[in-house]
Amino acid sequence: MAVPQQRDPARTLERLASWFGERDPRCTVTSVSVPGSGFSTETLIVDLRRAGAGERLVIRVAPTVHRVYPWDRFAEQVEVLRVLDKESDLPVPGLRDYEPDPSVLGAPFLVQDWVDGRVPSDYPSYHRQGWVAELPEPARRRLWFAGVDMLARIHLLPLGSVGAGLLDAGGAGRTSTARHLDRYAGQLGFFGCADDEVVSTALDWLRTHDPGDPVEPGLVWGDARIGNLIFDGTTPVAVLDWEMAAIGQPEVDLAWYLYLDRNLSEGIGVPRLTGWPDRAETLAYYERRLGRPVRDLGYYEVFAGFRFALVTARVTRLAVDRRMVPPGTDFPLHRNAVALLARTLAETTALPGQDRAR
Incomplete structure:
Protein backbone atom coordinates (compact mmCIF):
# COMPACT_ATOMS: atom_id res chain seq x y z
CA MET A 1 0.00 0.00 0.00
CA ALA A 2 1.47 3.33 -1.03
CA VAL A 3 1.51 6.54 0.94
CA PRO A 4 -1.35 8.61 -0.52
CA GLN A 5 -0.61 11.53 -2.82
CA GLN A 6 0.10 14.48 -0.54
CA ARG A 7 1.00 17.30 -2.94
CA ASP A 8 0.20 18.89 -6.28
CA PRO A 9 2.40 17.25 -8.97
CA ALA A 10 2.87 20.42 -11.05
CA ARG A 11 3.78 22.49 -8.00
CA THR A 12 6.18 19.80 -6.81
CA LEU A 13 7.93 19.73 -10.19
CA GLU A 14 8.24 23.51 -10.12
CA ARG A 15 9.74 23.56 -6.63
CA LEU A 16 12.19 20.75 -7.36
CA ALA A 17 13.20 22.35 -10.65
CA SER A 18 14.09 25.49 -8.71
CA TRP A 19 15.88 23.53 -5.96
CA PHE A 20 18.01 21.49 -8.37
CA GLY A 21 18.66 24.52 -10.56
CA GLU A 22 20.07 26.50 -7.65
CA ARG A 23 22.56 23.71 -7.03
CA ASP A 24 23.48 23.17 -10.67
CA PRO A 25 22.32 25.57 -13.42
CA ARG A 26 22.92 22.81 -15.98
CA CYS A 27 20.16 20.72 -14.35
CA THR A 28 16.59 20.61 -15.69
CA VAL A 29 13.88 18.52 -14.02
CA THR A 30 11.74 16.83 -16.69
CA SER A 31 9.31 14.79 -14.59
CA VAL A 32 8.33 13.83 -11.05
CA SER A 33 6.38 10.63 -10.36
CA VAL A 34 5.22 8.64 -7.33
CA PRO A 35 5.90 4.87 -7.20
CA GLY A 36 3.19 2.57 -5.88
CA SER A 37 4.96 1.32 -2.76
CA GLY A 38 5.91 2.32 0.74
CA PHE A 39 3.97 2.51 4.02
CA SER A 40 5.39 5.48 5.83
CA THR A 41 7.70 7.64 3.72
CA GLU A 42 6.66 9.56 0.65
CA THR A 43 8.89 8.67 -2.29
CA LEU A 44 9.32 10.70 -5.48
CA ILE A 45 11.12 9.61 -8.64
CA VAL A 46 12.77 12.55 -10.36
CA ASP A 47 13.93 12.49 -13.97
CA LEU A 48 16.25 15.30 -15.00
CA ARG A 49 18.75 16.32 -17.60
CA ARG A 50 22.16 17.58 -16.64
CA ALA A 51 24.46 18.98 -19.32
CA GLY A 52 22.46 17.12 -21.96
CA ALA A 53 22.54 13.72 -20.22
CA GLY A 54 19.52 12.03 -18.66
CA GLU A 55 19.56 11.10 -14.99
CA ARG A 56 17.11 9.56 -12.52
CA LEU A 57 17.14 10.15 -8.77
CA VAL A 58 14.95 9.18 -5.82
CA ILE A 59 13.67 11.62 -3.21
CA ARG A 60 12.39 10.41 0.15
CA VAL A 61 10.36 12.99 2.07
CA ALA A 62 10.11 12.94 5.85
CA PRO A 63 6.58 11.91 6.88
CA THR A 64 4.25 14.67 8.03
CA VAL A 65 0.55 14.07 7.33
CA HIS A 66 0.78 10.29 6.84
CA ARG A 67 2.77 9.31 9.93
CA VAL A 68 3.05 5.62 10.74
CA TYR A 69 5.55 6.24 13.56
CA PRO A 70 5.18 8.81 16.35
CA TRP A 71 8.81 9.80 16.51
CA ASP A 72 10.80 11.99 14.14
CA ARG A 73 14.06 10.19 13.38
CA PHE A 74 14.47 11.30 9.78
CA ALA A 75 17.73 13.18 10.39
CA GLU A 76 19.14 10.12 12.18
CA GLN A 77 18.19 7.92 9.24
CA VAL A 78 19.95 10.30 6.85
CA GLU A 79 23.12 10.23 8.93
CA VAL A 80 23.09 6.42 9.13
CA LEU A 81 22.74 6.27 5.33
CA ARG A 82 25.57 8.77 4.95
CA VAL A 83 27.90 6.72 7.14
CA LEU A 84 26.96 3.40 5.51
CA ASP A 85 27.45 4.92 2.05
CA LYS A 86 30.92 6.25 2.88
CA GLU A 87 32.31 3.78 5.41
CA SER A 88 30.87 0.35 4.59
CA ASP A 89 30.64 -2.01 1.65
CA LEU A 90 26.87 -2.40 1.99
CA PRO A 91 25.00 -1.66 -1.24
CA VAL A 92 22.98 1.32 -0.05
CA PRO A 93 21.85 3.81 -2.71
CA GLY A 94 24.29 6.69 -2.87
CA LEU A 95 23.22 9.70 -0.80
CA ARG A 96 23.37 12.74 -3.07
CA ASP A 97 21.95 15.45 -0.84
CA TYR A 98 19.90 16.24 2.23
CA GLU A 99 17.58 19.22 2.54
CA PRO A 100 16.57 19.92 6.15
CA ASP A 101 14.56 23.03 5.23
CA PRO A 102 10.84 22.09 5.08
CA SER A 103 9.96 25.11 2.95
CA VAL A 104 10.79 23.33 -0.33
CA LEU A 105 8.48 20.28 -0.09
CA GLY A 106 6.77 20.85 3.24
CA ALA A 107 9.21 18.57 5.09
CA PRO A 108 12.92 17.68 5.03
CA PHE A 109 13.98 15.28 2.27
CA LEU A 110 16.95 13.31 1.04
CA VAL A 111 18.11 12.63 -2.51
CA GLN A 112 19.54 9.24 -3.47
CA ASP A 113 20.80 7.48 -6.56
CA TRP A 114 18.30 5.46 -8.55
CA VAL A 115 19.13 1.73 -8.53
CA ASP A 116 17.90 -0.49 -11.36
CA GLY A 117 16.44 -3.84 -10.37
CA ARG A 118 13.36 -5.61 -9.04
CA VAL A 119 11.82 -5.72 -5.57
CA PRO A 120 9.71 -8.63 -4.22
CA SER A 121 6.13 -7.48 -3.89
CA ASP A 122 4.16 -7.29 -0.65
CA TYR A 123 0.85 -6.50 -2.37
CA PRO A 124 0.13 -8.91 -3.92
CA SER A 125 2.34 -11.21 -1.87
CA TYR A 126 5.32 -12.66 -3.70
CA HIS A 127 4.10 -16.03 -2.43
CA ARG A 128 0.98 -15.56 -4.53
CA GLN A 129 2.19 -14.10 -7.83
CA GLY A 130 4.84 -11.97 -9.51
Whole structure:
Protein backbone atom coordinates (compact mmCIF):
# COMPACT_ATOMS: atom_id res chain seq x y z
CA MET A 1 0.00 0.00 0.00
CA ALA A 2 1.47 3.33 -1.03
CA VAL A 3 1.51 6.54 0.94
CA PRO A 4 -1.35 8.61 -0.52
CA GLN A 5 -0.61 11.53 -2.82
CA GLN A 6 0.10 14.48 -0.54
CA ARG A 7 1.00 17.30 -2.94
CA ASP A 8 0.20 18.89 -6.28
CA PRO A 9 2.40 17.25 -8.97
CA ALA A 10 2.87 20.42 -11.05
CA ARG A 11 3.78 22.49 -8.00
CA THR A 12 6.18 19.80 -6.81
CA LEU A 13 7.93 19.73 -10.19
CA GLU A 14 8.24 23.51 -10.12
CA ARG A 15 9.74 23.56 -6.63
CA LEU A 16 12.19 20.75 -7.36
CA ALA A 17 13.20 22.35 -10.65
CA SER A 18 14.09 25.49 -8.71
CA TRP A 19 15.88 23.53 -5.96
CA PHE A 20 18.01 21.49 -8.37
CA GLY A 21 18.66 24.52 -10.56
CA GLU A 22 20.07 26.50 -7.65
CA ARG A 23 22.56 23.71 -7.03
CA ASP A 24 23.48 23.17 -10.67
CA PRO A 25 22.32 25.57 -13.42
CA ARG A 26 22.92 22.81 -15.98
CA CYS A 27 20.16 20.72 -14.35
CA THR A 28 16.59 20.61 -15.69
CA VAL A 29 13.88 18.52 -14.02
CA THR A 30 11.74 16.83 -16.69
CA SER A 31 9.31 14.79 -14.59
CA VAL A 32 8.33 13.83 -11.05
CA SER A 33 6.38 10.63 -10.36
CA VAL A 34 5.22 8.64 -7.33
CA PRO A 35 5.90 4.87 -7.20
CA GLY A 36 3.19 2.57 -5.88
CA SER A 37 4.96 1.32 -2.76
CA GLY A 38 5.91 2.32 0.74
CA PHE A 39 3.97 2.51 4.02
CA SER A 40 5.39 5.48 5.83
CA THR A 41 7.70 7.64 3.72
CA GLU A 42 6.66 9.56 0.65
CA THR A 43 8.89 8.67 -2.29
CA LEU A 44 9.32 10.70 -5.48
CA ILE A 45 11.12 9.61 -8.64
CA VAL A 46 12.77 12.55 -10.36
CA ASP A 47 13.93 12.49 -13.97
CA LEU A 48 16.25 15.30 -15.00
CA ARG A 49 18.75 16.32 -17.60
CA ARG A 50 22.16 17.58 -16.64
CA ALA A 51 24.46 18.98 -19.32
CA GLY A 52 22.46 17.12 -21.96
CA ALA A 53 22.54 13.72 -20.22
CA GLY A 54 19.52 12.03 -18.66
CA GLU A 55 19.56 11.10 -14.99
CA ARG A 56 17.11 9.56 -12.52
CA LEU A 57 17.14 10.15 -8.77
CA VAL A 58 14.95 9.18 -5.82
CA ILE A 59 13.67 11.62 -3.21
CA ARG A 60 12.39 10.41 0.15
CA VAL A 61 10.36 12.99 2.07
CA ALA A 62 10.11 12.94 5.85
CA PRO A 63 6.58 11.91 6.88
CA THR A 64 4.25 14.67 8.03
CA VAL A 65 0.55 14.07 7.33
CA HIS A 66 0.78 10.29 6.84
CA ARG A 67 2.77 9.31 9.93
CA VAL A 68 3.05 5.62 10.74
CA TYR A 69 5.55 6.24 13.56
CA PRO A 70 5.18 8.81 16.35
CA TRP A 71 8.81 9.80 16.51
CA ASP A 72 10.80 11.99 14.14
CA ARG A 73 14.06 10.19 13.38
CA PHE A 74 14.47 11.30 9.78
CA ALA A 75 17.73 13.18 10.39
CA GLU A 76 19.14 10.12 12.18
CA GLN A 77 18.19 7.92 9.24
CA VAL A 78 19.95 10.30 6.85
CA GLU A 79 23.12 10.23 8.93
CA VAL A 80 23.09 6.42 9.13
CA LEU A 81 22.74 6.27 5.33
CA ARG A 82 25.57 8.77 4.95
CA VAL A 83 27.90 6.72 7.14
CA LEU A 84 26.96 3.40 5.51
CA ASP A 85 27.45 4.92 2.05
CA LYS A 86 30.92 6.25 2.88
CA GLU A 87 32.31 3.78 5.41
CA SER A 88 30.87 0.35 4.59
CA ASP A 89 30.64 -2.01 1.65
CA LEU A 90 26.87 -2.40 1.99
CA PRO A 91 25.00 -1.66 -1.24
CA VAL A 92 22.98 1.32 -0.05
CA PRO A 93 21.85 3.81 -2.71
CA GLY A 94 24.29 6.69 -2.87
CA LEU A 95 23.22 9.70 -0.80
CA ARG A 96 23.37 12.74 -3.07
CA ASP A 97 21.95 15.45 -0.84
CA TYR A 98 19.90 16.24 2.23
CA GLU A 99 17.58 19.22 2.54
CA PRO A 100 16.57 19.92 6.15
CA ASP A 101 14.56 23.03 5.23
CA PRO A 102 10.84 22.09 5.08
CA SER A 103 9.96 25.11 2.95
CA VAL A 104 10.79 23.33 -0.33
CA LEU A 105 8.48 20.28 -0.09
CA GLY A 106 6.77 20.85 3.24
CA ALA A 107 9.21 18.57 5.09
CA PRO A 108 12.92 17.68 5.03
CA PHE A 109 13.98 15.28 2.27
CA LEU A 110 16.95 13.31 1.04
CA VAL A 111 18.11 12.63 -2.51
CA GLN A 112 19.54 9.24 -3.47
CA ASP A 113 20.80 7.48 -6.56
CA TRP A 114 18.30 5.46 -8.55
CA VAL A 115 19.13 1.73 -8.53
CA ASP A 116 17.90 -0.49 -11.36
CA GLY A 117 16.44 -3.84 -10.37
CA ARG A 118 13.36 -5.61 -9.04
CA VAL A 119 11.82 -5.72 -5.57
CA PRO A 120 9.71 -8.63 -4.22
CA SER A 121 6.13 -7.48 -3.89
CA ASP A 122 4.16 -7.29 -0.65
CA TYR A 123 0.85 -6.50 -2.37
CA PRO A 124 0.13 -8.91 -3.92
CA SER A 125 2.34 -11.21 -1.87
CA TYR A 126 5.32 -12.66 -3.70
CA HIS A 127 4.10 -16.03 -2.43
CA ARG A 128 0.98 -15.56 -4.53
CA GLN A 129 2.19 -14.10 -7.83
CA GLY A 130 4.84 -11.97 -9.51
CA TRP A 131 8.40 -12.36 -10.63
CA VAL A 132 9.59 -14.18 -7.48
CA ALA A 133 6.87 -16.82 -7.86
CA GLU A 134 7.86 -17.26 -11.50
CA LEU A 135 11.50 -18.05 -10.70
CA PRO A 136 12.70 -21.67 -10.82
CA GLU A 137 13.03 -23.18 -7.36
CA PRO A 138 16.87 -23.05 -7.29
CA ALA A 139 16.78 -19.34 -8.13
CA ARG A 140 14.18 -18.70 -5.43
CA ARG A 141 16.43 -20.33 -2.87
CA ARG A 142 19.39 -18.20 -3.97
CA LEU A 143 17.23 -15.08 -3.70
CA TRP A 144 16.14 -15.89 -0.14
CA PHE A 145 19.60 -16.81 1.10
CA ALA A 146 21.08 -13.73 -0.56
CA GLY A 147 18.79 -11.73 1.73
CA VAL A 148 20.05 -13.70 4.73
CA ASP A 149 23.61 -12.98 3.61
CA MET A 150 22.78 -9.28 3.68
CA LEU A 151 21.55 -9.57 7.27
CA ALA A 152 24.84 -11.16 8.29
CA ARG A 153 26.86 -8.47 6.49
CA ILE A 154 24.98 -5.78 8.40
CA HIS A 155 25.38 -7.56 11.72
CA LEU A 156 29.11 -8.12 11.26
CA LEU A 157 29.79 -4.42 10.72
CA PRO A 158 31.92 -2.83 13.47
CA LEU A 159 29.53 -0.74 15.52
CA GLY A 160 31.87 2.24 15.56
CA SER A 161 31.60 2.56 11.80
CA VAL A 162 27.86 3.30 11.93
CA GLY A 163 27.72 5.85 14.71
CA ALA A 164 26.22 4.02 17.68
CA GLY A 165 25.32 7.26 19.41
CA LEU A 166 22.90 8.15 16.62
CA LEU A 167 20.57 5.25 17.30
CA ASP A 168 21.00 4.32 20.95
CA ALA A 169 17.85 5.23 22.87
CA GLY A 170 19.83 5.57 26.11
CA GLY A 171 18.88 4.17 29.49
CA ALA A 172 21.93 3.22 31.52
CA GLY A 173 21.72 -0.25 33.00
CA ARG A 174 18.92 -1.35 30.68
CA THR A 175 19.32 -3.89 27.92
CA SER A 176 19.17 -2.89 24.27
CA THR A 177 16.01 -4.98 23.91
CA ALA A 178 14.31 -3.25 26.85
CA ARG A 179 15.12 0.17 25.39
CA HIS A 180 13.90 -0.92 21.95
CA LEU A 181 10.69 -2.36 23.43
CA ASP A 182 10.02 0.75 25.51
CA ARG A 183 10.14 2.94 22.40
CA TYR A 184 7.08 1.09 21.06
CA ALA A 185 5.33 0.30 24.34
CA GLY A 186 5.22 3.96 25.27
CA GLN A 187 3.20 4.78 22.14
CA LEU A 188 0.38 2.20 22.19
CA GLY A 189 -2.21 4.97 22.08
CA PHE A 190 -0.67 6.54 18.99
CA PHE A 191 -0.62 3.20 17.17
CA GLY A 192 -4.18 2.43 18.28
CA CYS A 193 -3.42 -0.71 20.32
CA ALA A 194 -3.85 0.47 23.91
CA ASP A 195 -6.91 -1.75 24.42
CA ASP A 196 -5.85 -4.73 22.33
CA GLU A 197 -5.74 -7.82 24.56
CA VAL A 198 -3.36 -9.83 22.37
CA VAL A 199 -0.93 -6.93 22.05
CA SER A 200 -1.03 -6.29 25.82
CA THR A 201 -0.44 -9.97 26.59
CA ALA A 202 2.53 -10.04 24.22
CA LEU A 203 3.96 -6.89 25.78
CA ASP A 204 3.70 -8.31 29.31
CA TRP A 205 5.41 -11.51 28.18
CA LEU A 206 8.17 -9.63 26.39
CA ARG A 207 8.90 -7.51 29.45
CA THR A 208 9.02 -10.58 31.69
CA HIS A 209 11.31 -12.63 29.45
CA ASP A 210 13.88 -10.10 28.26
CA PRO A 211 16.88 -12.23 27.19
CA GLY A 212 19.38 -9.49 27.96
CA ASP A 213 22.42 -8.71 25.82
CA PRO A 214 24.34 -11.99 25.43
CA VAL A 215 26.55 -10.34 22.79
CA GLU A 216 27.56 -6.72 22.33
CA PRO A 217 24.68 -4.88 20.64
CA GLY A 218 25.26 -3.76 17.06
CA LEU A 219 23.51 -2.19 14.12
CA VAL A 220 19.99 -3.50 13.52
CA TRP A 221 18.47 -2.73 10.11
CA GLY A 222 14.97 -2.69 11.55
CA ASP A 223 12.71 -3.29 8.57
CA ALA A 224 14.77 -6.31 7.58
CA ARG A 225 12.80 -8.10 4.90
CA ILE A 226 13.25 -9.36 1.41
CA GLY A 227 10.83 -6.71 0.15
CA ASN A 228 13.32 -4.01 1.16
CA LEU A 229 16.01 -5.30 -1.18
CA ILE A 230 16.48 -4.44 -4.83
CA PHE A 231 17.68 -7.44 -6.84
CA ASP A 232 19.56 -7.82 -10.08
CA GLY A 233 18.63 -11.40 -10.86
CA THR A 234 19.09 -13.03 -7.46
CA THR A 235 21.81 -10.64 -6.28
CA PRO A 236 20.90 -7.77 -3.91
CA VAL A 237 22.10 -4.48 -5.35
CA ALA A 238 20.52 -2.12 -2.79
CA VAL A 239 19.37 -2.24 0.84
CA LEU A 240 16.41 0.09 1.44
CA ASP A 241 14.40 1.64 4.28
CA TRP A 242 16.43 2.31 7.41
CA GLU A 243 13.72 4.20 9.31
CA MET A 244 13.46 1.42 11.94
CA ALA A 245 17.24 1.15 12.42
CA ALA A 246 18.40 0.70 16.00
CA ILE A 247 21.15 -0.68 18.20
CA GLY A 248 20.36 -4.18 19.38
CA GLN A 249 20.86 -7.91 19.07
CA PRO A 250 21.16 -9.36 15.53
CA GLU A 251 18.28 -11.72 16.30
CA VAL A 252 15.94 -8.70 16.08
CA ASP A 253 16.51 -8.56 12.32
CA LEU A 254 16.52 -12.31 11.70
CA ALA A 255 13.19 -12.68 13.50
CA TRP A 256 11.65 -9.79 11.53
CA TYR A 257 12.92 -11.29 8.25
CA LEU A 258 11.27 -14.62 9.09
CA TYR A 259 8.12 -13.11 10.57
CA LEU A 260 7.31 -10.76 7.70
CA ASP A 261 7.74 -13.62 5.25
CA ARG A 262 5.45 -15.76 7.38
CA ASN A 263 2.91 -12.96 7.40
CA LEU A 264 2.88 -12.85 3.58
CA SER A 265 2.10 -16.56 3.42
CA GLU A 266 0.48 -18.16 6.46
CA GLY A 267 -0.59 -14.79 7.85
CA ILE A 268 -2.83 -14.06 4.86
CA GLY A 269 -3.80 -17.67 4.10
CA VAL A 270 -1.49 -18.17 1.11
CA PRO A 271 0.64 -21.31 0.63
CA ARG A 272 4.39 -20.72 0.77
CA LEU A 273 6.27 -20.97 -2.49
CA THR A 274 7.46 -24.49 -3.18
CA GLY A 275 11.12 -24.86 -2.43
CA TRP A 276 11.19 -21.64 -0.41
CA PRO A 277 13.66 -22.17 2.49
CA ASP A 278 11.95 -22.79 5.81
CA ARG A 279 12.75 -21.47 9.26
CA ALA A 280 15.18 -24.25 10.20
CA GLU A 281 17.17 -23.95 6.97
CA THR A 282 17.31 -20.19 7.32
CA LEU A 283 18.45 -20.38 10.93
CA ALA A 284 21.23 -22.87 10.13
CA TYR A 285 22.43 -20.79 7.17
CA TYR A 286 22.44 -17.55 9.15
CA GLU A 287 24.35 -19.13 12.04
CA ARG A 288 27.08 -20.23 9.64
CA ARG A 289 27.34 -16.73 8.21
CA LEU A 290 27.25 -15.02 11.61
CA GLY A 291 29.72 -17.47 13.13
CA ARG A 292 27.77 -18.19 16.32
CA PRO A 293 24.54 -19.86 17.46
CA VAL A 294 21.34 -17.82 17.38
CA ARG A 295 19.90 -17.18 20.84
CA ASP A 296 16.30 -16.67 21.96
CA LEU A 297 14.88 -16.47 18.46
CA GLY A 298 11.40 -17.30 19.74
CA TYR A 299 11.46 -14.21 21.93
CA TYR A 300 12.43 -12.00 19.01
CA GLU A 301 9.72 -13.51 16.80
CA VAL A 302 7.14 -12.46 19.39
CA PHE A 303 8.83 -9.04 19.48
CA ALA A 304 8.54 -8.87 15.69
CA GLY A 305 4.85 -9.79 15.87
CA PHE A 306 4.24 -7.20 18.57
CA ARG A 307 5.82 -4.38 16.55
CA PHE A 308 4.14 -5.47 13.33
CA ALA A 309 0.72 -5.47 15.01
CA LEU A 310 1.33 -1.88 16.13
CA VAL A 311 2.32 -0.83 12.62
CA THR A 312 -0.69 -2.53 11.00
CA ALA A 313 -3.06 -0.94 13.51
CA ARG A 314 -1.73 2.50 12.64
CA VAL A 315 -1.76 1.83 8.89
CA THR A 316 -5.36 0.61 9.11
CA ARG A 317 -6.42 3.76 10.93
CA LEU A 318 -4.63 5.95 8.37
CA ALA A 319 -6.18 4.03 5.47
CA VAL A 320 -9.65 4.72 6.82
CA ASP A 321 -8.94 8.33 7.79
CA ARG A 322 -7.44 9.11 4.37
CA ARG A 323 -10.27 7.27 2.59
CA MET A 324 -7.83 4.86 0.97
CA VAL A 325 -10.52 2.28 1.73
CA PRO A 326 -14.25 3.04 1.99
CA PRO A 327 -15.69 3.29 5.53
CA GLY A 328 -16.99 -0.06 6.72
CA THR A 329 -14.70 -2.03 4.40
CA ASP A 330 -13.34 -5.27 5.84
CA PHE A 331 -9.64 -4.37 5.86
CA PRO A 332 -7.86 -7.51 7.09
CA LEU A 333 -4.30 -6.17 7.48
CA HIS A 334 -4.39 -5.65 11.25
CA ARG A 335 -6.75 -8.52 11.98
CA ASN A 336 -4.37 -10.94 10.24
CA ALA A 337 -1.38 -9.46 12.04
CA VAL A 338 -2.95 -9.87 15.48
CA ALA A 339 -4.01 -13.45 14.71
CA LEU A 340 -0.45 -14.32 13.67
CA LEU A 341 0.94 -12.66 16.80
CA ALA A 342 -1.40 -14.74 18.95
CA ARG A 343 -0.26 -17.96 17.24
CA THR A 344 3.40 -17.02 17.55
CA LEU A 345 3.06 -16.20 21.23
CA ALA A 346 1.23 -19.49 21.89
CA GLU A 347 3.88 -21.48 20.03
CA THR A 348 6.73 -19.82 21.87
CA THR A 349 5.32 -20.05 25.38
CA ALA A 350 4.24 -23.68 24.92
CA LEU A 351 7.79 -24.98 24.51
CA PRO A 352 10.36 -25.67 27.26
CA GLY A 353 12.44 -22.61 27.95
CA GLN A 354 9.96 -20.51 25.97
CA ASP A 355 12.32 -20.47 23.01
CA ARG A 356 11.77 -21.70 19.47
CA ALA A 357 15.40 -21.25 18.43
CA ARG A 358 15.65 -24.96 17.81
